[in-house]
Amino acid sequence: MISINNLTKKFGKTLAVDHVSLQIPPGEIFGFIGPNGAGKTTTIRMMAGLLYPSEGTVHICGIDMIQNPVQAKQRIGLVPDRPYLYEKLTGMEFLRFMGDMYQVNSADFTQKARDMLTQFSLLDRANELIEAYSHGMKQRLIMCAALIHDPDVIIVDEPMVGLDPRGIKMVRELFRLLAGDGRTVFMSTHTLKLAQEICDRIGIIHQGKLIATGTLSELEDQASMSGSDLESIFFQLTEPV
Amino acid sequence: MMDIAILLKPRWWAIANRRLNKRHTVQMLVLSSVGLVFWIVGYAISLRVLTHFQKAQDIGDLLAFKLLSIILITVFSLMIFSTILTSLSKLYLSRDLLLAHALPVPADHLFFARWIESTIDSAWMVILFTLPILLAYGRIYSAGPFYYVNMILVLSALCIIASAISALVVQASVWLAPASRLQSLFVILGFAAFIVLYIAFRLSRPERLVDPETFSSVLYYMEHLRAPSSRFLPSAWCYQSLRDALLSRPTGAMLNTGMAWSFAIFLTCINLLAAGPLYFKGYSRSQTASFTIFQTRDPLMNRLFAKHHSPFRGLFIKEVLCFFRDQTQWSQLFLIGALIIIYVYNYSVLPLEKAPIQTAYLQNLLSFLNMALAGFVLTAVTARFAFPAVSSEGPAFWIIRSSPASIKSYLWIKFFIYLLPMFILAEILIVATNLMLNVTPWMMALSVITIALLTPAILAMGIGLGAAYPDFNLENPAQAVTSFGGMTFMMLSSAVIGAVVILEAGPVYRLFMAGIRKLTLSPLQKIWLTCSFTLVVLICVMTVILSMRYGIQKLENRY
Known part of the structure; x- marks a missing residue:
């Protein structure tokens, strides 16, 4: 579902992402962790078509992001780390806008939007301007918008930032539901406990390089730390030399 | 301290x-x-x-x-x-x-x-x-x-x-x-x-x-x-x-x-x-939370093309709603409205009868200059509203970048959203001032056609250069026009207006004098006339194509 080969990004002389390769099948929740400035957001931006790679390719459901960005983007639902939205639209209007951009069937739209807003506890605030929303509400609205067109791949950068405990629980269950439905969830996070809890596999990126990938037990082997939790493995692998 | x-x-x-x-x-x-x-x-x-x-x-x-x-x-x-x-x-x-x-x-x-x-x-x-x-x-x-x-x-x-x-x-x-x-x-x-x-x-x-x-x-x-x-x-x-x-x-x-x-x-x-x-x-x-003057629950626009969900509809509704809900835009509209009223008013008080030159000639000369002036007014309005159109997306531009709409269609949609109001404004300016000047019908026709050609050209330069030099971090997107891109837009727009007016000036003068003296144009003059007007059309069409292409390329290569 997601195929990344030798993905590289240079900003001038800085090598932000260094030949990263990954294959993520349908129905998998993949956790992407790493210290600040490791290259997580840059990788996500290249995957979502927000940034051109200096080298390498990204395929979403077999579609090349560089060659066919429009078709590839149609299959993605993106939740960025910072909820920048059109503040002068209402929540419902923003969803309608996203529905238009992704050409969601108009017959289904209204019911679908109401269901999503209900699921994310936003229905009673749907006709208010987004500028009046809290950070967490904006984050929930972006999640609604990312799912409105039934994407095959969901790419999420820091999903839990700004969410209250109820929201975190709901998102955790939603990701499991989506994966169960055959969608791929690619999630970057600093919440190691969450990654350990819900991810099928985890990738650790450090200084632009993907230094470890696998299930928790595979990561234990790679770090030579059997019986350890993800936090200990993470510190061991990303320890400054 | x-x-x-x-x-x-x-x-x-x-x-x-x-x-x-x-x-x-x-x-x-x-x-x-x-x-x-x-x-x-x-x-x-x-x-x-x-x-x-x-x-x-x-x-x-x-x-x-x-x-x-x-x-x-x-x-x-x-x-x-x-x-x-x-x-x-x-x-x-x-x-x-x-x-x-x-x-x-x-x-x-x-x-x-x-x-x-x-x-x-x-x-x-x-x-x-x-x-x-x-x-x-x-x-x-x-x-x-x-x-x-x-x-x-x-x-x-x-x-x-x-x-x-x-x-x-x-x-x-x-x-x-x-x-x-x-x-x-x-x-x-x-x-x-x-x-x-x-x-x-x-x-x-x-x-x-x-x-x-x-x-x-x-x-x-x-x-x-x-x-x-x-x-x-x-x-x-x-x-x-x-x-x-x-x-x-x-x-x-x-x-x-x-x-x-x-x-x-x-x-x-x-x-x-x-x-x-x-x-x-x-x-x-x-x-x-800030207060909004106009907030409708089910705006009329949501019923536009209701059966057809497309990026055009989405962007059109978003652009219009965001524009009218942002009061900072309103104050600018009032100011531009005031300047236009003063502009038109000035033509109504021109003391043409006191001029030592023949009135018909002066009226048509002024109407000709008026095309250039209307072009500059359009440049100012484009600089204020259309040039910052891409920058006004601000940090929310990720939504456009990640959506399945190409930068090309995104910019052309922006172009068509602004085209109709700009076109109406330009034609009102030209027709109103020409009526006050009481110009001849063919001068009226020439002005209307010329401004109809200039409007998309100026607008495309505004949208294209605005896309080539965007600033998504501005607190007030209207400031974008004071940037290098904004200055370039104003200079290029003035150059295109100048080129169109210069190209039309010679043949129009000959045509006008022939009309006054009741003479017919020589074949050479007719060729000159045709070439000049063809060049004007070409300049305007090429300006639209090249400006938009430049904006698309620069915005795509930005990432």
Whole structure:
């Protein structure tokens, strides 16, 4: 579902992402962790078509992001780390806008939007301007918008930032539901406990390089730390030399 | 006072840290050259006008000083309007205020630091472009060094007074108006500016100054020129000071400069006293959700193309809703409306019958020039609304980038969204002014067709260059036009308008003269006519294609 080969990004002389390769099948929740400035957001931006790679390719459901960005983007639902939205639209209007951009069937739209807003506890605030929303509400609205067109791949950068405990629980269950439905969830996070809890596999990126990938037990082997939790493995692998 | 200096440091560090790569150096050089050209042209025109005035016996000085008085009052009004907008933004709306208010600094010190920034930001350009005029005065009146030192002191005092008055108005308005209506203040200001501008313009009846016949006697005319503006206006003190300095009366000049400075210091103290109890409370109020004048639950637009969900529909509805819900746009609309009314009004009061040239010829000549002027008005409107169209996406531009719509279709959709209102505006301008000029039908047709060709060309340049030089971090996207891209757009747009007018001028003149003399055009003249108009069409079409292509390429390669 997601195929990344030798993905590289240079900003001038800085090598932000260094030949990263990954294959993520349908129905998998993949956790992407790493210290600040490791290259997580840059990788996500290249995957979502927000940034051109200096080298390498990204395929979403077999579609090349560089060659066919429009078709590839149609299959993605993106939740960025910072909820920048059109503040002068209402929540419902923003969803309608996203529905238009992704050409969601108009017959289904209204019911679908109401269901999503209900699921994310936003229905009673749907006709208010987004500028009046809290950070967490904006984050929930972006999640609604990312799912409105039934994407095959969901790419999420820091999903839990700004969410209250109820929201975190709901998102955790939603990701499991989506994966169960055959969608791929690619999630970057600093919440190691969450990654350990819900991810099928985890990738650790450090200084632009993907230094470890696998299930928790595979990561234990790679770090030579059997019986350890993800936090200990993470510190061991990303320890400054 | 140390904390005020510390608060001002980040701004200067940011300027000092600005890395000048090759591209930025070129941009800076181009911008500086354009500024220098404007400066020199301003100086040359001022010298010429003042020299012309000096030739008029007895009233030469009167005219020169009347002009100086008008310039200073205009500068003062512009400064007040500009500083109201800047200080409102600097003191209450800036994103970094959240951090600034968390610092262990008294509110009045924070206010003072922000006010200093606001004053410098809004004053530098006004001072820069007033200087060539005042320097020309100095040269004409062979002024000594005292005049030039006094000039700097007087201009600085005027800027501080204008900024202090604005800060007081803003502090009071934010305190008085419910915080949720803070943004609506812009609407009120825009509307007030429109009314003041219009009334001031009409009451001054500027056309009478160049037409002494409208005065019953020479004495009355001279009295009118001598009439001082109100003694209580700070611009009047500055005027008196500059006038005395030019006429080598240093005591009078120093007295008036002293008055201006003492008032500036007095207003600054009042501001600081008011800021203690008022500033932070006003800022807190501004943190609540803003108020929106027009908010519909099920807007009519959502029913547009209701059955067909497409990026065009989505972007169209988003653009219109965001535009009309943003009150800062409204104030700009009012101002542009005022300028257009004044523009059209000027044509209605043109004394064509008094001109020594044949009226029909003059009417058509003016109509021809009017095409160019309407083109410049369109350039200004495009610069304000269409050029920032891409920058106005702000940090939310990720939504467009990640959506399954190509940059190409995104930019063309933007183009078509703005095309209809721009087209209607351009045609109204041209038809209304031509009707007032009572031009011939073929001149009317030529104007309507030419402006119909120029409108998409100017708009495409605005959208294309706006996409090529976007700034998604601007707090106010309208500022995008003051960037390198904005300057380039205005220069290129003027060049295209100039090319179209020059290409049409020759053949139109021949055609017109042939009509008057009842002659037919020679075959060579017909070929010339056809080639010129074909070139005009080609220039406009190519401008649309090339500008849009340039914008698409640059925006795509940005990432």
